[in-house]
Amino acid sequence: MAIETGLIAIGSGLAIGLSAIAAAIAEKEIGTAAVGAMAEKEELFGKGLILTVIPETIVIFGLVVAILILNLAK
Amino acid sequence: MLKPQEMSSVIITGSKAMQEAVIRELHSMKIIHIVEHSKSGLADIGVPLENAAKLSEILVRIRALSAALGIKGDKTMLEAKSIPEIDSTAKKIAEELGIYTDELKKIDEFLSKSQASRRELEILKGISIPLESFASYRALAYFTGYIKSREIGSLKKELQKTTQKFMLFESADGGKAFIALFIDAKNKEDANGTLQKLNFSSVSFSSIQGQKGTAAKNLEKLEQESTRLLKRKGEIRKKIEKLAKEHRAFLAASDEFLGEQLEKAEAPLKFASTPSSFLIKGWIPSNDINKSIDRLNKAAKNRIFVHFEPAKKHDKVPVKLKNPAYAKPFEFFLDLYSIPSYREIDPTFFIFLTFPIFFGIMLGDMGYGVVSLAAFLLLRRKMPSTKNFFNILILASLVTVLFGLFFGEFFGYEFMHPVISREHEMFKLLYFSIAIGAIHVNIGLVLGFINELRSHGFMHAIYAKGSWIVLELGIALLALAYFRIILISPFIGAAFLGLSILMLLKGEGVKGLIELPSILTNIMSYARLMAIGLSSVILAVIVNEQAGEFFHKGGFFVLIGIIILVTGHAINIMLGLLGGFLHSLRLHYVEFFSKFFHGGAKKYLPFGSKE
Numbered sequence: 001m002a003i004e005t006g007l008i009a010i011g012s013g014l015a016i017g018l019s020a021i022a023a024a025i026a027e028k029e030i031g032t033a034a035v036g037a038m039a040e041k042e043e044l045f046g047k048g049l050i051l052t053v054i055p056e057t058i059v060i061f062g063l064v065v066a067i068l069i070l071n072l073a074k
Numbered sequence: 075m076l077k078p079q080e081m082s083s084v085i086i087t088g089s090k091a092m093q094e095a096v097i098r099e100l101h102s103m104k105i106i107h108i109v110e111h112s113k114s115g116l117a118d119i120g121v122p123l124e125n126a127a128k129l130s131e132i133l134v135r136i137r138a139l140s141a142a143l144g145i146k147g148d149k150t151m152l153e154a155k156s157i158p159e160i161d162s163t164a165k166k167i168a169e170e171l172g173i174y175t176d177e178l179k180k181i182d183e184f185l186s187k188s189q190a191s192r193r194e195l196e197i198l199k200g201i202s203i204p205l206e207s208f209a210s211y212r213a214l215a216y217f218t219g220y221i222k223s224r225e226i227g228s229l230k231k232e233l234q235k236t237t238q239k240f241m242l243f244e245s246a247d248g249g250k251a252f253i254a255l256f257i258d259a260k261n262k263e264d265a266n267g268t269l270q271k272l273n274f275s276s277v278s279f280s281s282i283q284g285q286k287g288t289a290a291k292n293l294e295k296l297e298q299e300s301t302r303l304l305k306r307k308g309e310i311r312k313k314i315e316k317l318a319k320e321h322r323a324f325l326a327a328s329d330e331f332l333g334e335q336l337e338k339a340e341a342p343l344k345f346a347s348t349p350s351s352f353l354i355k356g357w358i359p360s361n362d363i364n365k366s367i368d369r370l371n372k373a374a375k376n377r378i379f380v381h382f383e384p385a386k387k388h389d390k391v392p393v394k395l396k397n398p399a400y401a402k403p404f405e406f407f408l409d410l411y412s413i414p415s416y417r418e419i420d421p422t423f424f425i426f427l428t429f430p431i432f433f434g435i436m437l438g439d440m441g442y443g444v445v446s447l448a449a450f451l452l453l454r455r456k457m458p459s460t461k462n463f464f465n466i467l468i469l470a471s472l473v474t475v476l477f478g479l480f481f482g483e484f485f486g487y488e489f490m491h492p493v494i495s496r497e498h499e500m501f502k503l504l505y506f507s508i509a510i511g512a513i514h515v516n517i518g519l520v521l522g523f524i525n526e527l528r529s530h531g532f533m534h535a536i537y538a539k540g541s542w543i544v545l546e547l548g549i550a551l552l553a554l555a556y557f558r559i560i561l562i563s564p565f566i567g568a569a570f571l572g573l574s575i576l577m578l579l580k581g582e583g584v585k586g587l588i589e590l591p592s593i594l595t596n597i598m599s600y601a602r603l604m605a606i607g608l609s610s611v612i613l614a615v616i617v618n619e620q621a622g623e624f625f626h627k628g629g630f631f632v633l634i635g636i637i638i639l640v641t642g643h644a645i646n647i648m649l650g651l652l653g654g655f656l657h658s659l660r661l662h663y664v665e666f667f668s669k670f671f672h673g674g675a676k677k678y679l680p681f682g683s684k685e
Contacts (some may be wrong), residue, residue, distance in 0.1 A: 046411035050663045053656065057595060060602045067500055 019062025025054035079394040088378030099373035101682035120342030143318035191281035198289035200245025219276040391416035394678035401426035403465040412673030430660035432472035440478025441485035447471035486614025513599025518669030537581025547572035617642030
């Protein structure tokens with residue numbers, strides 16, 4: 001395997017991995033707050049869910065970019 | 075569909091004499107959503123009916139009994155008796171239960187006390203002197219406690235140096251020995267000094283005061299008593315269980331009946347009231363209004379006054395969603411989030427259209443669809459109370475099977491030539507997903523346009539929502555010009571872009587400008603339709619490959635292959651269901667709803683209905 005292919009794979013891995021970490025950090029904070037709010041008022045489940053999943057878009061973008069990078073290897 | 079049930083505001087007023095009849099009729103009609111009156115200079119809130127205090131007292135007793143007997147949430151067919159009968163039966167049950175619980179309490183007290191004396195008796199067991207010896211004396215002192223076994227000889231020797239008047243009892247306990255030393259009171263100080271030198275640790279006995287005879291005998295007696303009481307405790311528990319079984323139906327029925335009566339008795343707290351009259355404000359669905367008023371007038375012998383009118387523009391109308399039976403289960407998602415206000419579009423029908431599609435694209439495997447369909451059909455039968463939720467998932471599973479055909483997948487295998495292959499044609503699927511996103515977001519914008527049109531007029535709708543569509547047009551034209559797909563000057567696209575920004579600034583202010591990039595991220599967010607699906611496929615393929623390797627080895631390995639296949643796909647289905655559900659929901663809540671939905675209305679909850 002050429003060294004370029006390896007570098008592309010690493011780059012692609014970083015794109016998805018780092019964005020996943022970012023999403024996880026963001027979701028951690030929101031999730032704890034949302035669960036806390038839900039313990040006080042159960043009706044907040046819907047809103048809590050939405051706020052919690054908002055950062056998920058980050059990792060989706062990460063995946064799209066990772067696939068774009070992987071495509072360079074072809 | 076799209077619009078909630080039309081409501082009319084109602085005012086019912088009459089003299090206090092008619093109040094109870096009106097309440098009874100309203101409660102049985104289960105049609106009016108009462109608006110609570112807040113105390114004002116004109117009228118106070120009403121006073122509960124006379125029997126409210128008595129009712130709540132009995133209800134509290136019934137609930138306490140239910141809690142003590144471990145009865146909760148029972149549904150019952152038993153008809154409740156009259157209130158005095160409930161009261162007397164409840165008292166009788168409480169009395170019987172009281173006798174049992176008192177005895178239980180006494181037994182528990184004794185048992186916990188006997189723990190301490192048992193511990194002391196265990197220590198004294200090896201010494202054959204009667205317990206009453208450990209009293210207080212004038213001429214005699216005694217020490218009880220532990221020293222090392224091998225020090226006993228030296229202890230005796232030391233003591234004999236000062237006096238012969240002592241008695242030493244001992245019982246070995248491993249390396250330690252328990253000793254009880256009785257000595258002349260005059261030599262107490264000396265003995266104490268000697269003991270200290272030998273690292274004596276003292277033990278005192280407080281729980282066995284007043285007991286007679288040897289420790290061993292007392293211990294035996296205590297054991298016997300404890301086993302007897304434990305047995306008795308079991309008997310009492312059984313009796314309580316029997317009591318619970320006997321009165322389960324009665325308690326559940328009374329709880330329900332009294333709850334209803336109390337709701338009626340306390341209804342005047344929601345009314346406006348003067349010393350001699352009452353006034354009820356509320357909402358009734360417009361379809362039922364004439365029928366309801368007739369019934370009310372009949373019940374009150376035409377001695378009340380009822381006024382009604384259609385909802386006015388700024389009224390806070392309770393919302394009763396109105397959807398055809400097939401879309402009705404999807405109202406669940408609005409209950410979870412927020413009820414749309416009276417004058418905006420009810421998005422239930424759109425969720426019904428798109429939720430199963432998004433779910434289907436993400437799970438998108440015929441095998442998985444069939445498995446989840448079977449699972450949800452089974453669960454729906456098992457849990458009828460959450461029928462709506464499972465109906466949603468059943469529909470979504472059906473669509474999953476269809477998309478399984480579209481993607482040509484069966485448990486990760488491509489069993490036929492697909493329209494789009496999720497595994498091999500990622501980019502095709504990505505464009506497909508984003509196209510769906512663009513359509514969905516624009517439907518949202520159109521709905522938003524209609525909402526604004528209704529509430530703020532045409533110009534505002536153009537500025538606030540039309541601007542986004544112009545913005546998209548601008549971006550599209552720029553992109554087309556950039557890639558030379560159509561040969562136009564990029565300035566045309568830029569002009570559209572500039573125009574949309576100006577419109578947005580007028581429509582939504584600076585806040586709108588900050589939101590500008592959101593339209594792109596919103597549409598891009600639909601890439602998850604591809605992403606979640608892709609991860610699901612890849613996992614399935616990996617499971618198949620792993621299992622395939624074992625199948626090739628043959629023999630015993632086939633079994634391992636089967637296990638991998640089953641657990642792997644089971645986990646993947648679980649992940650796929652969770653991901654498909656949450657992400658589909660999220661696309662609606664975040665990307666779709668943010669374009670038009672305000673919500674925040676109160677749900678229509680008619681007086682007398684159970685939630």
